[in-house]
Amino acid sequence: MTCGHCEMSVREEVGEIPGVRSVEVSHESGALRVRSEQPVQDAAVLAAVAEAGYSAVRA
Template structure:
């Protein structure tokens, strides 16, 4: 399993988390998604490395901004 962490800005509530989770789960290869508006973290687990650009695009589709954590 591969775990990749992203920082997401603009989240304020559980509904924000749900919107992001729903979009990111559609990205090819994603097995699970954990998201927290309190910390601004998005953690994606997959069987193989996931396409960062696809995850960030999914976050943007939900209406937020994201970057991969270093």
């Protein structure tokens, strides 16, 4: 990710996962933080990031 638009794309895709309450994304650090009402599968988050056109790894 290189800009705010990249952050927005990831935020929107991850935000569509059922139960996700908030998504924080930083193109500067490459970090993604997801807060949810219920457990969210890592695979769902990784798939959403991929749908936005990026890749991610669990830290």
